[in-house]
Amino acid sequence: MVVLSKPIAAFAVFISLVSAQSFQRLGACPDLGCILPPDQADFLAGQRFDIRLEVHAPVNGSEATGNPNPDEKFEFTIERVGGHRGILSASKWFKIAEPKIEKWSFGWFEDYFARDAGKPSIVNVASKAYRKVYLDEAGEYKATLKYDGKTTTAIWTVRKMEEVRKTRNILFFIGDGMTTNMITAARLIGHKSKNGKYLSKMAMDSFPVLGHAMTHSVDTFMTDSANSATALYTGHKTTVNALGSYSDSSPSLFDDPKIESIVELFYRVYRGHVGIVSTAAVADATPAGLTAHTRDRNQAGYCVDSFIHGTPNYTWVDWDGPDVLFGGGAEQFYPGSRSYQGKDYYKEFSNAGYGVYLNNTSLQTAPNTERALGIFSVSHMSKWLDRNVWKENLEKQGNHPSGNRGDATDQPGLKEMTLKAIDILHTRSKADKRHSSQGWFLMSEAASIDKMMHLLDYDRALGDLLELDDTIKASIEKLKSLGELSKTLIVVTADHGHGFDVMGSVDTKYMDAQQDQRKKRNAIGVYEQSGLSEYINTGDLTYSEGSHFPTNWTPRYALFAGTAASTDRRENYRVHEHGPRLPTTNTPGRASNDYYANANDGQPGGFVVNGTLPTDQSQGVHSLTDVPVFAMGPCQELFGGVQNNIDIFFNMANCLGLSRTAHGKGQDPIGN
Amino acid sequence: MVVLSKPIAAFAVFISLVSAQSFQRLGACPDLGCILPPDQADFLAGQRFDIRLEVHAPVNGSEATGNPNPDEKFEFTIERVGGHRGILSASKWFKIAEPKIEKWSFGWFEDYFARDAGKPSIVNVASKAYRKVYLDEAGEYKATLKYDGKTTTAIWTVRKMEEVRKTRNILFFIGDGMTTNMITAARLIGHKSKNGKYLSKMAMDSFPVLGHAMTHSVDTFMTDSANSATALYTGHKTTVNALGSYSDSSPSLFDDPKIESIVELFYRVYRGHVGIVSTAAVADATPAGLTAHTRDRNQAGYCVDSFIHGTPNYTWVDWDGPDVLFGGGAEQFYPGSRSYQGKDYYKEFSNAGYGVYLNNTSLQTAPNTERALGIFSVSHMSKWLDRNVWKENLEKQGNHPSGNRGDATDQPGLKEMTLKAIDILHTRSKADKRHSSQGWFLMSEAASIDKMMHLLDYDRALGDLLELDDTIKASIEKLKSLGELSKTLIVVTADHGHGFDVMGSVDTKYMDAQQDQRKKRNAIGVYEQSGLSEYINTGDLTYSEGSHFPTNWTPRYALFAGTAASTDRRENYRVHEHGPRLPTTNTPGRASNDYYANANDGQPGGFVVNGTLPTDQSQGVHSLTDVPVFAMGPCQELFGGVQNNIDIFFNMANCLGLSRTAHGKGQDPIGN
Incomplete structure (x- = not known):
């Protein structure tokens, strides 16, 4: 798991020091x-x-x-x-x-x-x-x-809102770390254009309603994915690293004040069906935030336990587990030091009635009538670029989800997981005779947009962004074929940004030919020297019909891209063919938290750039920017314009009719 | 004037070499x-x-x-x-x-x-x-x-569209170079928040409709302000540096194929009233693009001549000059080497019936019944920060618009210019008995968001962005008081971006105290160490009632901001109190187009960062990102979602009912 924050200092003194924050005694607590x-x-x-x-x-x-x-x-x-x-x-x-x-x-x-x-x-x-x-x-x-x-x-x-349900289903896509800038770049490399007119568009580009969401925290102006997941799922901004709770100062990581999440509400009010899909380890913040309640996102074993057991340590709301849980993170499932209390969570889920699937082939054969757990790799799942272009990078990873140190070479993509999740949720929701209220809520996360942006691996980040867009497109078609499109609110947003943008192109051949580090920069073309995208107009890679991805990942004129703050690094602006980029290393003989440019990165032909980030950061960081919100379907009009990220929770809750006052009468014309 | 592109090479050979582009023989011309x-x-x-x-x-x-x-x-x-x-x-x-x-x-x-x-x-x-x-x-x-x-x-x-006019007026704001990221940062430093909830909002945040516009060129994926102005004003994407025309390969800069602009159309079809306001020199691309037709934005004298004389060198549409022209750029007005044919354009405008105003005091006394030229400084106008906080920076500039080398200490801001322009346009439109079609089109540009981003002077850029927002707010109130708000389409957008973002905060005191260049970076706080904005919560600066600007520009914890590509530079993350930042210099003894970090910049306490931009770039460059579009008023619904920047022209033309087919009947229920 990517550790985003500086380590919390631990003190061996007689009082319990659980928190060591700069600047604030306790978040959202200016008084004593x-x-x-x-x-x-x-x-x-x-x-x-x-x-x-x-x-x-x-x-x-x-x-x-x-x-x-x-x-x-x-x-x-x-x-x-x-x-x-x-x-x-x-x-x-x-x-x-x-x-x-x-x-x-x-x-x-x-x-x-x-x-x-x-x-x-x-x-x-x-x-x-x-x-x-x-x-x-x-x-x-x-x-x-x-x-x-x-x-x-x-x-x-x-908040005052109607207690009337307006949508049967919600399909909630999160492009982790995805900004408008990245969507622009992905469009450029994934879609053909002619004289300034795109001949195809992103699926997101066609959504009827566009908004911006503010992502700042309750106590700092930056956020991480835990804090922002909490905002999106509960309507409460909290503190960096906190999932489904505010952060108190107590020693325990599990007694922080909890807030009921959208899926807990949906289950409590309607016994609604829930799906959770991510290309990250499922214990990662964005998937875990739906059920976990702790101020420390790093409690990965607990997060996985919370998916089926909820929060048993304090009286809390009923929860019976999602219908679907697909993603990576097998190390919290097979028994060992990283699973909760050392237990076997494949067995725990199986005992709870889940079919368990460890590769795409078996996933596709899973009955749509049963609850399904799909865990496809140790740690986070492989990236689109490695699964589709440099497939040899799937080998020698030792990441088979069984924990047998084999390779997870048969991983589904976000699209395969999401379409299967829709099939299961749809089938189970329709078949659910126990409850008059049908319908489902599915969260589908493209996690590695963020993870690859952290590593300054822009190609992999944009590949996974295009995979998200392809998934959105395929999901719309799937919902149409199921007759559910008009009954499904689709929201696409991000939890935070990275300060990424594209400023022109790089003549990689010219850069290679320069010996002087400084002259290499003159290989970069800005303004009229940027030329046109060469990622899509040449090459012979093809994908499934109607899918839009670059057909050439190694053009002579590559994107000149960057982030507004970075570690030290070597840049040659070429795709990293042998696996995700590692921009920094601990230099032998120096402090273990003092990161320099990785001499093996940005080869051949690159040049060294010193960063501006604190030298204990091994990778890039999040940025402040408002993130885009795309909406389509029932209640789409609620999501337009500039809003706070917590408004996305309130708008989804409003559309599902989850508000319940003492004297109100919840109405569910959809579910009956 | 900021020269954005690499110089065009000139060859003294027997054939005329007018263009020296990398990568393409001629833009939008792949064949012979x-x-x-x-x-x-x-x-x-x-x-x-x-x-x-x-x-x-x-x-x-x-x-x-x-x-x-x-x-x-x-x-x-x-x-x-x-x-x-x-x-x-x-x-x-x-x-x-x-x-x-x-x-x-x-x-x-x-x-x-x-x-x-x-x-x-x-x-x-x-x-x-x-x-x-x-x-x-x-x-x-x-x-x-x-x-x-x-x-x-x-x-x-x-394009097929109704020939029916739906709005009386259009107020078109352009934040030059403004991105969503910058709006987010400006909100952070200009508006108070408490526990994650903003207590006031940007005027833009309240616009009912939000869109994104793609800014790429017809022949490269990057744009400049000339090319993008052409897209916004004519519905045609062209080439970097081209105003109101495509770029051909001929020797002449004035025989390129022209395209009729929105104000030329508005004047030809309705004899509509036109205002042009900018904080730049009015010969700059964004204001000049409304009337100029040349592939070279640097023809500044011609650009000023085009405001009143249109394009006389080839048969072209009627044009009688704007009702209002306010901005900087006096060097194209007083007679001399920089004015068109050496003429006195104050006299030319005066002869054409304009009142001429050279400072804010006289501007405010101008009769609203007469056409007005206001030129308030040599070159671009002073920035909001210098006009309002460090006013001593207005002195010793030798930029008085008379050309007498005095100081332009009495310059209006964008708000004063825009409100006066609305008054004049409104009064003249109402009084116009010659034409049954009343109404006006006003373009108001916050030019120095871009110009200061180029200089990596983020404080000044954000100050001018907040001034734009304050202008929008005041304009809405003005239109309400005139009874014109419901009859005015207001659009706010940008012509392109810069790869700017905020990633945290900087403890400037701690940075000062570190001697080691590398340790200085550890003064930067990311994620939970970012803290809260100190720009608004302390300090005693006040502005006009209801205006939102930072009250403290020199907080100990300053913004940790940057751009995704940059020149070499020194960073100390503090406001530049003595005038706009100059990040680079030509080092004596080196080539004149080889730029290094300015040793006098980023003092005290800063550290040197090497850039990634070509070393012949003295300042930052534009970026690819889609830019935001905010719309309010008649036809607002046309501007939602993701669109091409040319769509903004078509949507405005549609709302004004400017389409005219051979068999159609233009209808103007507004103007009569």
Whole structure:
């Protein structure tokens, strides 16, 4: 798994230091009294969530008050603005027992100087958690925490929406890390054009509604895929690395305040059918975010367990497992150090009624009437370019999903997995006599757009983006053939970006011929010297009918592309024929977290470029940009214009009719 | 003026070598027979255009045939597919005299090796040009050039659209070089947020319809602002540097095949009122593209002349000058070497009935009933940051528009110019008794988003982007107060992008404290270490009520931003307090076109980064990305989803009801 953040520092001191963040004591907690969900949070009526309160007593550092004892007698009240119940203690409001007081300590670094000096600021904490509560009327709520004579207030908004279901199904595509810039580049290399007019278009280009989504976090302006998955699935922005929960400061990674996800809601309200498909390890943030609730995405074994067992450690909503789970990440399935409690999750899933499939051939024979688990490789699945062009790269990988160190040479692509998932979901939904409410929710993730952008392997990233587009196209055709297209909301978006763009072309032959590192740059053509794309106009590669991919991945005039921040690296702008790019290495004799350009990369003919990223980053990082949102089908009009990423959750929940107020009457004209 | 492209090589040989392009003999001309407009071109019914035919005989190089004499007896026919007129010679089709044959030669470089060797490929040309023709039925046309026993075909499409006017006015904002990434960054530094929720939004964020526009050229996949202005204003993609025309290979820069622009159409069909506003020199590509017709944007004096005199050198459409022309570029107005034929264009405009204004104070007193020329500085106007925060940078510039080498310290901003333009256009349109068709078209350009991105001066670019947004907001309020909002289509878009993004924050204090160049990079925080924007939460700068700009441009934690390709440079990520950034210099003793990092830039505390751009580039370059399109008002629904940039022209023309077929009846329910 790609570790995106700097390692969390661990301290062997008498107090438990669980967090070492720069700049903030605790996210979304500017005062010494903390309410999670924080001020400005939005909710769906009826959506289950936990509340975490923390009262902080800084022992040292810039915020120290001289009193290291947090007020344990803090009070917490809820009031609905304009409501009739008045101000009530939370336990009375939610009609639950008053939770026990909890206590711990943690440390954090106020800035890089403190980090370098190894001097954390220590905070003592008194805390309570209210579990599995919900708000059942639309409107504003005022949550008030009183401690030490001070007050912290959070205004929560329960959004008003019709309790009427408008779509039978949702097909939710996530191009992980995908930006408009990348779609533009993929179109250029995958589609023919003539005198400025494209002769074919991306499937995304034909979606009737386009929006932009803001991806920033609750506590920083950057996000990772865990945080943004949480926003897309729960309507709550949280913290980098957090899945389905806010991040508290407690020692446990599993007691953070949870938020009910779209599939948990869909299952609880309608017993709806759920599919999860990804080209990543299924324990990766984007697939796992649908069922996992932890502030640490790296708890991969737990993430896989959560797919079928939900969250048993605290009272939480019912969950019976998805109908379909396809992807990579076998190391969390075969028994061993990376599976949850060392258990065999192939067996766990099989015992839970799943057919288990370990290659594409067997997957395609799976009955559409049964729940299916498909795990096709150790770690993340192979990339489109390796599965389709340089197939020899599938060999000598030792990544067979059985864990037998053989090669996973028979992996399905995103298209094969997604079409099979639709078949199973459709068949099972139609056959489901137990529940009057039919329909399904399928999340399909093109994960390696992001993973290859991290490695500055733009060709593989764009190959996987074109595979996503091909999957969208084929899914639309499949839904049409099943008679479900008009009953299915299709949304395509991304969780965050990378600062990628294309600025021209590179004459690789000319670059090779230059000996001087500096003169090699003069092989680059910008503006009118960019010429036309040579990826599509020559070459003899062919793909399935109607699929649009480059027919020549090794043109003389290659794309001049880059990212707005990068590690040190060697650039020759050619496709990496022997497998994904490794832009950096740990130089022998230097610190293990000090990364330099990989001398074996960018050969032959490349030149060295020094980066701007921190030298402990081995690969590229995410960027700030708003990401595109494409929508088609019922409720498509909700997704136009500029919105927050949490709005995608609310719009999908609205379209499925998942809002449930105390006095409302949920209507499901679709499912009956 | 920013020279964007590599200099065009000039050869003192007996044949006239006017073009030296890499990779292509002539844009949009893959065969030896060339038709301009080329295959795949789209037209508005009734839109005037020129046709240029060229028959090429390569003398040497890879395409040489052994026959250096181009066929002068070529034939050119037109046929409407499915029409009743059959195949006719062009002169018969258009009922014009057969044009004379023209002959010339030109040279081009087939690649960088040929360029280095100084060995152009020479081409002899036989040519004809058909001037000021038009197609008057919707549908497909087949244009056929027969020469030397060979055939070149162009399929032209006249788009079918209603001949009914749907909007009275169009307000067309162009953020030059503006991308979604930049809008995201500007929102971050200009708008307050709390726990992930913005407390105010960009004006653009509230537009009901969002689209993306593809910006590629007819002959390369990159564009410049001239080419893209031509696409936006005429519906025809052409070649880098070309304004209102395709690029032919002839020696003259003024005989290229012209295309009628949206304002020429609007004036010809309705005698509509036109305003042109830019923060650039008005001779710059984006403003000049509305009236100029030349393949070379650098003909600045001609561009200014075209504003009032149109294109007199060839028979062309009527044009009487805009009602409003506001911007910089005084060097093309006061008499001298940079004005057209050395004339005084303040006098020329005054003689043509314009009030002439050289500062903001006098501009605001201008009567709204009269045509107005406002020129506020030599070259491009000052940037928002210098006009509003570091005002001392307005001094010692010697840029007074009178040409007296004084300082232009009283310049209006884009907002002041645009609001005044609306007042004048509105008043004059209402008062116009001569014509039953009222209404106006105003183009307002935030030019320095692009110009500052070129200089890697992200703060100034984002300041000017926020000024554009503030202008949009104020314009909407102005239109509301005039009762014109519901009768005005507002479109906001860009002509191209730069590969800009934000990846985190920089602790400038920590960076300063590091001596090692490499350790300085560890001052950069990514993901959870990015923290929150400090540009808006502290500081005491205030602006006009309701305006949203950073209140602190010098936060300790600055944006970690960059572009995906760059020159060599020094980075300290701080605002450039003493004026626009100059990232590169010519190092003394080296070639004049060999640019290195400016040692005086990025001080104090910065570190050197080597670039990837060709070393003859002194600044950043454009990027490929699709650009955003925001629309509000009549016809807004036309602008949603992914489209080509030429579609913006067709959608605006459609909304104004500018299509005119032979048998159609133009209707103008708005103007009467």
